[in-house]
Amino acid sequence: MPVRRIMIDVDGTLIDEKHNLFPGVENKLKIWADKYEIECRSHTGGGFAMKILKRFDLLKYFMIEMEVYLPEQDKWIKASVPQVFDKPDIIVDDNPDSILSLAGKLIPPPLEGDIKDYKWWTIGDLELFKRLKRG
Numbered sequence: 001m002p003v004r005r006i007m008i009d010v011d012g013t014l015i016d017e018k019h020n021l022f023p024g025v026e027n028k029l030k031i032w033a034d035k036y037e038i039e040c041r042s043h044t045g046g047g048f049a050m051k052i053l054k055r056f057d058l059l060k061y062f063m064i065e066m067e068v069y070l071p072e073q074d075k076w077i078k079a080s081v082p083q084v085f086d087k088p089d090i091i092v093d094d095n096p097d098s099i100l101s102l103a104g105k106l107i108p109p110p111l112e113g114d115i116k117d118y119k120w121w122t123i124g125d126l127e128l129f130k131r132l133k134r135g
C-alpha cells in the first residue's frame with residue numbers, strides 16, 4: 001500500500017505532558033508535508049490541536065489545496081484548508097484494520113463471518129453501539 005496520507009496525534013505525539021514540542025517534530029513534518037497529505041487529529045479536540053499547531057508555527061504543514069463548495073453561491077472555489085480535526089469515536093469502514101488503527105474501537109458486522117452483509121445500516125444506533133468493542 002503506497003503511503004498517501006498520514007494522521008498525526010497531538011498529546012504525547014507532537015508534544016509532551018508539559019506541552020513542549022518533541023525534538024525533531026518540525027523537521028519531520030516539513031519532509032512529510034512535501035511528500036504526503038498530513039492531517040492532525042486529537043481526542044482533546046480540533047480546536048486544541050489548532051492552538052498547539054499555531055503556537056509552534058506548524059499549521060502550515062497541515063494545509064492542503066482543495067475545491068470547496070459554497071452552497072449559498074452555488075459555486076466551487078479553490079482554497080487552502082487546514083486538515084485539523086477531532087478524532088472520531090466511531091469509524092464506519094469495511095476494513096477492521098483501518099478502524100482499529102484510527103479509533104481502537106470496532107463495530108463488528110452483525111452477521112458472523114459475513115463482513116459484506118450491509119444490513120447493519122438498518123439497525124438502530126442503540127443496538128449498534130452496544131456492539132462496540134474496546135480496543
Ligand SMILES: [Mg+2]
Nearest residue numbers: 009010011012
Ligand atoms: Mg495522544
